[in-house]
Amino acid sequence: MKPGLLIVGTDTDAGKTVAACSLVAHLRLDCGLNILPAKPVQTGCTRRTDGSLAAPDLDAHLAAAGLAAPAPALLRLMAPYCFEPPCSPHLAAAQAGVTIEPAAIRDALAELAAACDGVVAETAGGLLAPLNLRGETMLDLARLLGWPVLVVAANRLGCINHALLTLRVLADASLPVAGVLMAQTAPPSADPLAAAIRRDNPQAISRFGRVPLLGEIPYLPPSATPPVWRTLAREAPALAQALEKIFP
Ligand SMILES: [Mg+2]
16 A cells, blocks of 8 residues: 555644645645545535535645645545534434444545555544444544554643543554644743743653654644645654655
């Protein structure tokens, strides 16, 4: 199977989409690789293309990399499970009468990867977000894929615990961890203690989790445009080096 990277967040709204946008844009536009993005499970879809729900995170990945709308067959491999309600995948799927099958996602991503140089896939929610009523989670998908995992942690109070729990579960499953990327998901406060916490969080996660810190995504206002996202990976040398190993 072609190489792939799985982006896992410590929480919902941890910064996974911006991280995925940045990585895909960097790998395609700076490194010249035909890397394709994927969002295998997406809830909170509001738009339809050709009658099918479109995944907003995938739309963002494609825009970041300057990719035109893919053909419907390719789109189905990139985003096989899309649902309207903005809730946990197991609930959204159950409401739609669908069972999310991790093996079907694995097969779709393998087929997608075969059509390009490699895949960057963004998960939904956190690592133990349930996918179906059997209780299978994003972790089961990660196990099936066996791809290196990039952990994205929102740099906020409480993120050390969330990140260390995520890293512990990945280690227990013997899954390779590429490293941790911190994301500033809210405008930074000028309060001195908040600033000290913000500076310490990445170091604490890296030291206590024994995992490389690959970079820090600054706060991006909603008006930030795809060219801004692209610079993030380029300006984080540790991240760029980790990506070179995964996508040689
Ligand atoms: Mg997202």
